Amino acid sequence: NLYRWLEGGFSLVEEIERGRAELEPAQSSIKVRVEREKRTTERVSKVRFFPDTWKKFYLDWMRNLKDWCISRQIWWGHRIPVWYCEDCKEINVIxxxxxxxxxxxxxxxxxxxxxxxxxxxxxxxxxxxxxxxxxxxxxxxxxxxxxxxxxxxxxxxxxxxxxxxxxxxxxxxxxxxxxxxxxxxxxxxxxxxxxxxxxLRCGKCGSENLRQEKDVLDTWFSSALWPFGVFGWPEDTEDLKTLYPTDLLVTGFDIIFFWVARMIMMGTFLKEDVPFDDVYVHALVRDEKGQKMSKTKGNVIDPLEIIEKYGADALRFTLAALTIQGRDIRLSEKRFEGYKHFANKVWNAARYILMNTPPDFATHLPYMASLRPEDRWIMTLLGETAHAVDTALQNYDFSSAARSIYEFLWSDFCDWYIEFTKERIYRPMPEDEEERSKVLSEKTAALYTLHYVFEKALRLLHPFMPFITEELWHRFPASEGESISLTDFPVKKEEETFPEDREKVDRLKEIISAIRAIRSDLMLE
Ligand SMILES: [Zn+2]
Incomplete structure (x- = not known):
């Protein structure tokens, strides 16, 4: 019962203020009076904010809470279940x-x-x-x-x-x-x-002469109940037990006080715990010059048109890549084009691998013994990338996470590793039996690494490009299960980390790049 908060807890205390003139009952309002308790302060400060700067802003507000008028003279809203007795003036909450x-x-x-x-x-x-x-x-x-x-x-x-x-x-x-x-x-x-x-009778004098409060609840009062209201509160349902508190709330900075703080207040009071551990305050999307998008200015980018032109994956990846905590996003159409190319690049990598994979490929997996330095190099980088993406996501740093997987797939995997493998993949089969088995083994080692690393990379990319990764994943013979969404997120493994090979191949890359630079300077081909 929201109106009988007289004892204990966070101490949101019922207080009904009469208007100054009895003749104007519409002016009366219902307020929540603020009282403070130490344990509450500790609880409300345990919520983490991303970016962290918003936490001070939020805590300052929480420490200086003002009484909150929760009755509104608007048409829209939950009616307040208060009945005034016309005979004895009792305020009945029913x-x-x-x-x-x-x-x-x-x-x-x-x-x-x-x-x-x-x-x-x-x-x-x-x-x-x-x-x-x-x-x-x-x-x-x-x-x-x-x-x-x-x-x-x-x-x-x-x-x-x-x-x-x-x-x-x-x-x-x-x-x-x-x-x-x-x-x-x-x-x-x-x-x-x-x-x-x-x-309905007055609880005090038994009169039936009651008048219901005409005001409705402040929208934010109702919204503050949302984190547990949706799970069947006040019943102690299974959903409520399992899903409250939750991990994360994503919202805009403009409703930190209106909504976020009030959900925390209500949750702390009624559920004795904050409703979520983390609050991610997302960026605002502006145009490339930093202006707010508006129809009158004509600088609005319609997501549906972007999806039509560049694909939903490119849209999602672009926003993730441009999302830097604490900064607004400056968006232009060119950005989507760039990430559409990226999606194509990933698609072409998959084509290269699958076109060179024999139908009976799965049976060749035990050839792992003959891995070459570049195979161990890409595996090492895969582990490093998995670690980088994971760490960034833990910190809601979507931009770094997107950048890591982008650089790994575009540069390390497509531009370098695929090129390295071509020599083995395209090598013609010799006549000689022994030679033949050696070439096949090397080719299989390359294919094995391509499959292994690419499938893991798809999983890393999946949160950012869900459609293309799901589609490609199902075409890979090693994929088992219903959906890529249900696979484990890759982690860095010590047994797949080879620092010496990483260094060796990095040096080789530098040399090749230097040669390419000289060639292009001399305009040789
Ligand atoms: Zn009465």
Missing amino acids: TDDDFDRAYDKIIFNLIADGKLENEFTPEEIEDILRSPSFVHPHMTVLDFYKKFAFHRYHSTEIDASSLRLFFTQETNPMALLTPGVSTRSLYRYDPKKKKWRMV
């Missing part, structure tokens, strides 16, 4: 917890939410329960209640037509003889109007 039976709870909620007038016919209720839910248009109002509000009350037995029966039974004098089913004290029938009324 919730569905005050009713035992599921039908009563439903009817009360319909009335409290303003969906049903408190003068109704059973048919009206039935119509509302059968109508589409506003929140989930594919569900009826009743389905929504059953799934999200009343799942604990054997709600499978509730249906709209039996609800009508519930009232017919009441008008039937025989019902009086059935113990325990009487709703007589809760509903009153007006034979003239042929309508029912749910009887």
Whole structure:
């Protein structure tokens, strides 16, 4: 019950302020008063922010919390379940917890939410329960209640037509003889109007002369309940137990106070734990000159057009690559083009490998013995890249992660390693039996490394380019399972790390590059 927060916890305390003039009840407001406790301060400061600069900003605000007016005079929002007694001025908080039976709870909620007038016919209720839910248009109002509000009350037995029966039974004098089913004290029938009324009484004086608060809850008050509300809170559901608290919230800086801080407040108070460990504050996307995108300026980049032109993978990779913590993204169309080339490069690498793979390839895997320095070199780099990508992702450094996998695939794998393998892959088969088996073994070692490293690289690239990697992964004979998403993320392995070979091949690369540079200086070919 949100309004009875009088004891303990984070101490959001109910306080109802009357307006200065009794004649203007609309001016009255409901506030949450702030009190502080040490353990709460410790809890709320354990949330990590990325970039870290936002943490100070957030903590400053939390330390200087002001009372929060949670009632709003707007049309949209959750109605506040407060009824004022016109006779004794008592402020009554009534919730569905005050009713035992599921039908009563439903009817009360319909009335409290303003969906049903408190003068109704059973048919009206039935119509509302059968109508589409506003929140989930594919569900009826009743389905929504059953799934999200009343799942604990054997709600499978509730249906709209039996609800009508519930009232017919009441008008039937025989019902009086059935113990325990009487709703007589809760509903009153007006034979003239042929309508029912749910009887709500003042808790203090028993008067029925009540007036419901007209204000609705501040949007951010409702949104603050989201981290646990969606999992069936206040019930201790399996989902809630498993999924609260969660790891990460991704959001924009402009709602750190409105939403993030309030989710943390509510979670700390009602669930005794912060709702998430990490908050990632994402960048804003601006145009290449750093201007905000707007339709009037005409500098808007439409993601759907970009996907059409360059592919969804290029769009996703571009945004990841340009996402540097604490900085806005300056976006231009040229960027997407660059990463579309990258996607093509990866595709062509896969083609090269698969075109040179014999159909019975899998059986050749044990040839690993004859690896050459360049094979061990690329394996070492694969491990280093896996480590770099993983570390960057742990720190939500998407740009570094994207850069590492990009450089590995584009430069190390495609430009160098594939070139190194061509000599073995394209070597003609000798006539001589012994020679032949040696060449085949070397070729297989190259192919094995190509397959092994490329498949792992696809997994590293998968979070950034999900479509192309999934597509290619299924074409590789070593891929086992339903989806690349379900494979393990590669890790650096000591037994696949060869520092000497890495150094040797790096030196060779330098020499080759130097020769190429000289050649191009001398314009030789
Ligand atoms: Zn009263």
